Amino acid sequence: MARNLGIGLLLMITVVSIQVQSKRSPNIDSVCLGNMLRLSIGPLKGKALEVDAKNASHILALTPNLASKCGFSVKMDSMGNAMVFASLQNCFVQNSDDETFTTVTYLRLKGNNITNDETYAVEKTCTYTPWAFREILCDRNYMEVSVRRTVLDNPLPEQSNAKSYTNLGRFRRAANRKTATASGYSVTTVVFTIPEQRVMKIDQVQRTGYGITNTPTRLVLRSPLNAPEMFFQNVAGVPMAVLKTSTILENTLLSTQIDSSVACPTPGSVSFTPNMITWSVPRRIDPLVSSCNFQLKEVFLGVEGMRLSPGEVMARRYSLSLNKMHIILQIPVGAVGGYFKSHVKNGQYLTTYSIEPMLEILWTEDDPPKDTRYKVLFPITTPFIISPLQLVDRIVPEEGVFKVELGTFLQDVELINITFLDGVLSVAECNDRGFNIEELSFPNGSKSIALTVPFTDRAVLNKMDARNVIYTLHMVFGLVVLPEYSSFTYTAVTEVSVKGIVPAYITGTCDHENFHVTVKSGNQVQNLRIVVGQRLLTPEIAEQYRIVTEGAHIFITVPFYAPDTVFEVIESSSIRSKLHVSLRDPVTMNIQHFSLSCSFLSALTECFANGTIAAVAAKIESVPSMIPSQLTLKDSACGPAYSDDRIARFLFTGRSCGTTRQFISSVMLYENEISLPSKPVAANGVQMEEPQYMLKVFCYYMVNATHSAAFLTNPRNNDPHVHTTRSQLQVIMRLAQDISYNLFQEMEEFPLVMNLREPLYFEVEVEVPMNSDPRVVLKLEYCWATLKEDRKSQPRWNLIINGCENTEDPFQVVFHPVSADARVQYPSHFKRFEVQMFSFMDEDNPSYLVYVHCDVVICDDKFPSDGLCSEQCVNKKTKGQRRAFSEGDSTEHVTSGPILMFK
Template sequence: MLRLSIGPLKGKALEVNAKNASHILALTQNLASQCGFSVKMDSMGNAMIFASLQNCFVQNSTATASGYSVTTVVFTIPEQRVVKIDQVQRTGYGITNSPTRLVLRSPLNAPETFFQNVAGVPMAVLKTSTILENTLLSTQIDSSVACPTPGSVSFTPNMITWSVPRRIDPLVSSCNFQLKEVFLGVEGMRLSPGEVMARGYSLSLNKMHIILQIPVGAVGGYFKSNVKNGQYLTTYSIEPMLEILWTEDDPPKDTKYKVLFPITTPPIISPLQLVDRIVPEEGVFKVELGTFLQDVELMNITFLDGVLSVAECNDRGFNIEELRFPNGSKSIALTVPFTDRAVLNKMDARNVIYTLHMVFGLAVLPEYSSFTYTAVTEVSVKGIVPAYITGTCDHENFHVTVKSGNQVQNLKIVVGQRLLTPEIAEQYRIVTEGAHIFITVPFYAPDTVFEVIESSSIRSKLHMSLRDPVTMNIQHFSLSCSFLSGLTECFANGTIAAVAAKIESVPSMIPSQLTLKDPACGPAYSDDRIARFLFTGRSCGTTRKFISSVMLYENEISLPSKPVAGNGFQMEEPQYMLKVFCYYMVNATRSAAFLTNPRNNDPHVLTTRSQLRVIMRLAEDISYNLFQEMEEFPLVMNLREPLYFEVEVEVPMNSDPRVVLKLEYCWATLKEDRKSQPRWNLIINGCENTEDPFQVVFHPVSADARVQYPSHFKRFEVQMFSFMDEDNPSYLVYVHCDVVICDATFPSDGLCSEQCANKNTKGQRHAFSEGDSSEHVTSGPILMFK
């Protein structure tokens, strides 16, 4: 017998070569029984294959050397039935012979198998007479086989008992029977008496039976999780082996009988328990759910505010970990802060009762059978609990949650600069659930302020405060988010619509006083926060120019300039300026706008998308010949190991030498969000970060078989670095770049005029000409180890 262990199949089928590599068959259950194979799985889906050395696919040159070949098989069921060899093989039997051996295999459910009660034990029996012939002679070999059935096994909660007849009558041909030896094994491997004793097995004989007893959970078997009707169950499986040797004196002969018999206990209900380990002074729920076998995995947890995966729970500030025990079981430990929005609380004058509802979503591997466990836990905490605010944003709203502590009757909420009275509350969506107040505020609401206006988004800020008239405590809360918003719309007939909004840094601005380049062109509509303009490409001072195949219309919205005192006719720089652009192309209209920073006149770069596409790659080495594929991320790198980046602007047909790619800013973050913190600057205004002890190294780009126009490429080298966090040995790092696409035929300042913009500007950011555009690219994640 040959035994082979392999890893999890994960739904893949086993295959065997049918005597030559060109013929491959799936190893089905029928083929396995016919050809001498058996396949077993452990609790984690790992496969173990047993193959007889006389299996169907073994090259056997001695069978024909004997001169005999099998022609006919006679089955006794108990009446006789004569079957030719080709029909025997077609019906699922396996049969072969050699000069010294005849091998016949049959599935237990074959129609020629019958059942016989032997010493009170039900057994499956097959009796055959096989006729072999050569050119001169024929011979007949009678054979019988008897296999135990599930009826030979009994179970108690702690013990498995397997009974095999001491004298197996279907295999005995004389009255002079003598049992000589009995050996015990597991999974085809014979055990010594010491091993049998050490495992707690018991092998005994009486007048009628050989009796094997195995404790449930003993070494040699394994437990497996199961799910039935949504309930968690466990079974224990083991495959004992018996080798029996007896002799018969009429005529004298020895018979060796071996049987491998897989046994699985009936499913046992395994109740789960949730254990509270809460320490109220720590302000968190601590619970443990268990115990499970190792093949159970936590998939998600449902709280009152939604379903969270394990990763999402940890990201939210919860803590989930597996606790493993010496007996092979495990439990799941969960920590949730009292302050999380999933926690309910109710209060009286002296106590706060925190309640946490949970539904654990679990699965049994490898088949992913799912089941759930529902639990509720609560804790009472003495003392005054202060109120607090948390908040998030979606694509157009601020969502604020106010937890009022146990002083809800005195709490006052201020939104912006206004007390949240019932009249003002009608302007927003407000839901109260116990001590929680959920407030939804649109980003353009009158109680919000605009911080920055860009081409496709507005960064809006909401300020709130909680005031307790009794304790005089005030808690402040501010939340800033960027919201997608089209401020400029370009119509095919040449009409342009633009919106300007009052921003926080210019509090004295009156929107109705804004004008276009032509001071006579004021807003079509205005209020105390916004001004809307409607004009055409031929009015209000709008200018136009041609850039390649694109016509660019430009205007600007600003406050009228005033003379500077004592400087003759010199005008002061406008406090507010919003540039408006419209790009008219074939069958397409593009628009963009940017607002200067009112405090230092530091303009935002124009953002467009056009037909150019910028991509960033990570090369395998400094040759820049081979690049990492998407499926290879996250890459695993060590600290100080170099990374080789290449940024390319893809030009249609790759045929425009006027396009020049410039790197403006490059930086690294721990999250894919390019605006996340912490942030490490790599390239600033096209130059290496001088404050970095391991500065970026720029590499030249030369034309070759892949690079037709070097101006379309930029290459730089970065050494892997560490965000200083001693608690984490590894990090996922993302690298981002803002790039500027220049037109070489138009002179301009800033990045488009020089390789490194801050060499002469001392770190200040330059304005860019209308022929430039800014794009954003990201590479990663890169898994960095210290």
């Protein structure tokens, strides 16, 4: 019989006594999905779902901790449907020879009244025989590895193995292996590497929250996603959660160690655009692959645990592709298989789109021969999507009622009440008073709310003019998002003139990138002419915009940057744009004007890490004669890289085109301006100055790793040399991503997360103006690490002393040569060195921040000294002595970090 190592702990949980109803709900479904089981139930109709699981003799409530330990997860959607996923090797399964698996669960629906509670028993048996050598399962709250158990043909005495768990895997690696039976073998120890070694006995492993099972042929280890022994690692640029473990199995004669490591993607592996979700997974997951003979055999795509055929993938407009480094999945926002959910933030109505794709990969390794099946269920939710609401006026004056429609919403939005000028009315009270409220549903799953109010109701204001009665209705719609009951409001005013002429009129609103204009033609004008901007809205121009006609209403959508708009104000992060619309009566030639002005977020300046700055300027209404191509930066010789009749684009650097620099605390500010010199214009025969155009351009950079020095002229001759003032030279320390020194860590990526024994590749550069002087020589004098940003803080680990590696450090610094290439013109301007993270180990802390500092010397090869400037490493005999500087030397200090280290 298999020994379930998790049962001892499970029995300590309070047993829940329940009554099982005999009638099974028709909306419950169960399906076997390879090495998983999925149960579906819904809709829940507002009731809370609780899940219990049954082992041989007890029924236990699945708390969040127990669910992650035992291989269960629960998913809810916005429509009140739920799914329960269970690993076939969960703690409660009845396992028959690792071939058939029976799981018994109880689904309890709890309402506000205990008499309304419902409980449904679900028993499902799944058969799964094509077990891979190793199977890895990543779910929303746990990750699981299942490995076929093997032992050595030639057993080793137990006492020999007890000396060092670290060495267990080294015995008899060339020996043939065979499958072990469960009888006589037990799991005794788990060795964690995080990245240093941590050994736990089996009872401690269970207390820590891990689930571990010894089945007839396999070893199963399950970890919650917040396990303390877990660490994070970038694999091919994708952040992954990694648990490096080895499990020890023993009997009286034999001990063996099984690699039970597991790694799963993190949310950082997903990127979003307004219309597309992109999920990247490494093609080769290095923490799980030990062989060079790696071969990817199969890749399957699915949703909610179920595989999709190629035809289904194409029909849903998903895209699955592979390159040398990654498996890439792209899903359009709103695609079949996901769902939208409503939210409220700062009183604004927002939505998100969620989907749970599944990626199933099979790979093989030839040394030793083994295959791995890797399955990931990965819930994805987009950032908030702005969903502006609109009130559509469908008034028919002859009927004597206001007819309005508010929308659109998702199905999880409910109307609670409407506030009129005379009070607040619930939906039921509105209907009792003679109003009519109804929901209108649309094929895409959205809905709107239609409201009818008679002109004669006391909530309606009216006033008379010479020929008409004008009716006005003020409304505040009170709405909530379910099931959270998050509330928000929408305020609207609608007006109609009757009894005689019903005039044409225009209204409008804005969202984050468009003008929305509504034109009502009235009942007295035929063939009304609409002018947008300065152009008559002909059929040809109408094709450029989105126009919908419904009865007497014309709805026009115009982007804020369209040619018929004008820009009023240009700022660094927004544009205020104006749209002018006119109505012309072709008979009377009466004209009605309407203007709508809104501010739109738009990034006009982009600051790049290499000091390049891109900026956009646009023609504004107050300077009508402006020609964008004539705009310049402070340096009038710097014109636009591109221009047309409305915009000009500039591209320059922090050291060109008159750009100025100043320091504000720890920030370096680069500033320039785009301007058009003023010129006189004639108005009514009088010479006047046209308003001057000027747009400020700002870029901010952190300066904690950048300091300066200067080139000045030696008064004794005309040769340039290094002087010790700070002006034009900059000394910069960077962290390379690998030993190639081609790619470097970006500033926003700090603090970097590193593991013990991982190497750090530092590059120090002195930036010479125009990169044109090969006589400048950069040398490293002292480099050290601290736990604080203060370079003088203690403790301190010396890395480089007098230009040499610290010989007392067991993991010494390695200097790397610098050769000229496309990026490096003069190798003398650079120094590169590698540091092992082990050098920074602190026994008292599992994780801590590390800062690396360097004192560097900038030399002029016209004035070589006997020390650092003549060679990298000073003679060992001078170690510990402060060397003398030559006349052409300058000392600078640079710091890199913080780096977050995990053992």
